[in-house]
Amino acid sequence: MVDSDVQSLGYTSTIFYISQTNDLSVDLGLVPKGTIGDFVWNDQDLDGIQDKNEPGINGFTIQLLNKNNVVVDQVISSNNLNTGEAGWYEFQSVSPGEYYIKIFPISNKGYKHSNPYAGKNDQLDSDITDQNGSNTTAFFTLGIGAYLSSIDAGYFLNNAIGNYVWRDINLNGMQDPNETGVNGVVISLYDAVSRNKIAETVSKLNPYDGTNGFYYFNNLVAGSYYIQVSRPLLFYFTIPGVGSEDVDSDIDGSNGRWTSATMYISPNTNYLLCDVGLRNYSDEGFNAMASDELIGDDANALLMPSLTNNNPQHNISKSETMKSKVIDFNIVNKQIQIVNRPPLNAEFELYDLTGRLILRQSMPFDENIPNFFDLPLLSPEIYIMVGRVGNEKCSKTFYYGNH
Ligand SMILES: [Ca+2]
Numbered sequence: 033m034v035d036s037d038v039q040s041l042g043y044t045s046t047i048f049y050i051s052q053t054n055d056l057s058v059d060l061g062l063v064p065k066g067t068i069g070d071f072v073w074n075d076q077d078l079d080g081i082q083d084k085n086e087p088g089i090n091g092f093t094i095q096l097l098n099k100n101n102v103v104v105d106q107v108i109s110s111n112n113l114n115t116g117e118a119g120w121y122e123f124q125s126v127s128p129g130e131y132y133i134k135i136f137p138i139s140n141k142g143y144k145h146s147n148p149y150a151g152k153n154d155q156l157d158s159d160i161t162d163q164n165g166s167n168t169t170a171f172f173t174l175g176i177g178a179y180l181s182s183i184d185a186g187y188f189l190n191n192a193i194g195n196y197v198w199r200d201i202n203l204n205g206m207q208d209p210n211e212t213g214v215n216g217v218v219i220s221l222y223d224a225v226s227r228n229k230i231a232e233t234v235s236k237l238n239p240y241d242g243t244n245g246f247y248y249f250n251n252l253v254a255g256s257y258y259i260q261v262s263r264p265l266l267f268y269f270t271i272p273g274v275g276s277e278d279v280d281s282d283i284d285g286s287n288g289r290w291t292s293a294t295m296y297i298s299p300n301t302n303y304l305l306c307d308v309g310l311r312n313y314s315d316e317g318f319n320a321m322a323s324d325e326l327i328g329d330d331a332n333a334l335l336m337p338s339l340t341n342n343n344p345q346h347n348i349s350k351s352e353t354m355k356s357k358v359i360d361f362n363i364v365n366k367q368i369q370i371v372n373r374p375p376l377n378a379e380f381e382l383y384d385l386t387g388r389l390i391l392r393q394s395m396p397f398d399e400n401i402p403n404f405f406d407l408p409l410l411s412p413e414i415y416i417m418v419g420r421v422g423n424e425k426c427s428k429t430f431y432y433g434n435h
């Protein structure tokens with residue numbers, strides 16, 4: 033908006049109207065002054081380009097320096113007076129000449145500038161090259177009365193959490209060379225103080241090294257965080273904390289079901305050792321239908337089965353057998369077969385491993401009713417059947433397959 037109507041010949045076109053309004057666009061300085069700006073923004077995806085929805089950053093100090101490295105002017109990025117948009121800065125009434133800009137990001141946050149000159153649009157890239165010292169632009173020329181609005185600065189918070197989801201084929205809890213990453217796993221990031229969900233991502237191909245199972249939360253404010261993993265179908269979590277931090281799995285339930293422990297991310301910290309080890313049920317030998325050999329699970333433990341069982345074959349906690357043996361059942365051919373005749377107040381509950389109740393069935397057995405009931409149609413997964421008589425209960429975990 034600020035330009036100069038004074039032509040280089042030293043006159044201005046005649047203005048015929050008379051108005052109460054001051055026409056600020058008429059600058060009668062001897063040498064028309066120029067303007068330099070205008071945007072400091074949070075480059076959230078680190079691509080060096082001003083994308084839609086990437087917000088401006090207020091509070092950065094910006095200096096304008098001339099050829100002799102003398103500070104000519106200094107401003108602080110703030111809301112644009114016209115649009116209200118954050119991250120705006122402007123040096124007004126600048127004499128023609130060669131300049132560069134130096135930025136002072138808000139300290140102690142871990143801000144780092146994006147790669148300069150990304151893409152082909154100078155209006156949308158970042159111009160911080162460090163050519164005149166850290167956080168500076170290269171020299172640029174301001175012409176007579178020019179309006180240079182393309183001197184922009186992309187910054188992100190150089191604080192991150194990542195980065196690997198893998199299939200622990202040999203069930204040892206560690207990342208071994210022959211084990212590969214798992215894509216498509218949804219991971220959520222939580223603020224450990226507010227316990228609010230901050231971001232969500234999906235594990236995918238690592239763009240840097242081409243391996244699978246990569247996940248990454250970046251541009252984080254320094255602080256404490258934990259992750260929660262959405263358990264994929266037919267997978268469960270491997271034993272956490274085995275071996276050194278760079279090879280272990282970090283899903284230990286510290287912050288609730290399928291969560292990691294809290295990580296404190298200090299400024300300029302890229303913590304990339306928060307990894308997720310998954311076990312596939314087929315690796316565990318859970319490949320036969322309806323075997324009551326499988327390890328049972330206590331209904332109370334459904335939300336977070338023990339992950340540190342001594343038996344590495346089965347990370348689900350041991351079956352709790354009903355002491356009085358008033359009820360016993362097997363899972364055979366997609367049916368629940370009751371071994372003995374249970375009391376009238378017996379109840380059966382079917383859960384999936386998320387703890388969701390799928391079926392509840394009372395058992396008013398008498399001699400005329402067969403001692404089994406059919407399971408509903410289920411997707412291939414591990415399920416847990418719990419039998420209850422009063423306060424006593426027993427349970428069996430089984431794989432419901434396609435065959
Ligand atoms: Ca961007």
Ligand SMILES: [Ca+2]
Pocket residue numbers: 153154155156157158159182183184
């Ligand atoms: Ca630019």
Ligand SMILES: [Ca+2]
Pocket residue numbers: 200201202203204205206207208211
């Ligand atoms: Ca392993």
Ligand SMILES: [Ca+2]
Pocket residue numbers: 276277278279280281282305306307
């Ligand atoms: Ca780790």
